[in-house]
Amino acid sequence: MNEGPQRKIIHIDMDCFYAAIEIRDNPSLADKPVAVGGTAEQRSVLCTCNYIAREYGVRSAMPTAYAERLCKDLIVLPVNMSKYKEAAKIIHSIFAEYTHLVEPLSLDEAYLDVSGSTLFNGSATLIANEIRQRILEKIKITASAGVAPNKFLAKIASGWKKPNGLFVIPPKDVANFIEHLPVKKLFGVGKVTAKKLNDLGFVTCADLHEVSLTELTTQFGKFGLQLYEQSRGIDNRPVEPNRTRKSLSVEQTFHKDIHNTEQCIAVINELYQRLMNRLKNCDSELKIKNQYLKIKYSNFKLTTIEKISSTPSLDQYYNLLAEIGLNPTCSIRLLGLGVHFQLPQRQQPIQHKLL
């Protein structure tokens, strides 16, 4: 399936990280629904919530006001970023003891390439378990891990037995695992795309094996290649220790396409709140270079427009919308807002294949 020697990738993901830290520091919260985020009065969204809150349908990135309607007893705690960063530092120092090939995805999530490790006779499964154990001993919160021959499968695996779980997809099981995997589990497949795929008769990855790459790219543009590869368990991206974030964006795909400027402005208002929240949680070293707006039409044609800006503002996104010039003959299926960051001086640009 993959060219070259077999890789051993571990994806580690802390279980409801911010909420877990808050509960650790106040054990009386352990049996209550707990979330971390801004208040309803500020029209904020939640960063994360514990598993008790999830039973009520509460989710991360959900507006706090809506979450409080779903779960009347929800305890919403303010974000205490310095505390989470302190814990993350210790977690990442544990990772570094096992391999120098660590690619952090966020404070509480990372890929580790342990292909070259001789620990436990090279068993990535035993390495993953020891890392989870050590995090629990040191930070007193749980992590889940996925072990697989590539990043995409390792990430799916870490979510498979959450919370406090370990799931391994050994190379010999990849074909069988992927066949049964629902397409909605693939990266880049949100609710709307999942529905489109299901309507076309693609429910599991095995269903996608029936169509050619050409057919998929005709239906889904560039994303067709990702669907083709992911549905076959293929992902040749290396673990990149020095990868720095180049951009941050939020977007919405519509259940029903939208058509006019007024509708776009309403969506921009909402997305802007989400973007600001995500930016707050970003590495403070990152400097914003510009802000951009993207629109995908119902024919899958993508248009992007950007403007130099070191501090993004809502007005500037309105200006970008005015400048982009909506195509009056085509409805809009997706709208997104984002920022690009300046590259650090020491860093050479690296091309990343998006997946």
Ligand SMILES: [Mg+2]
């Ligand atoms: Mg997590």
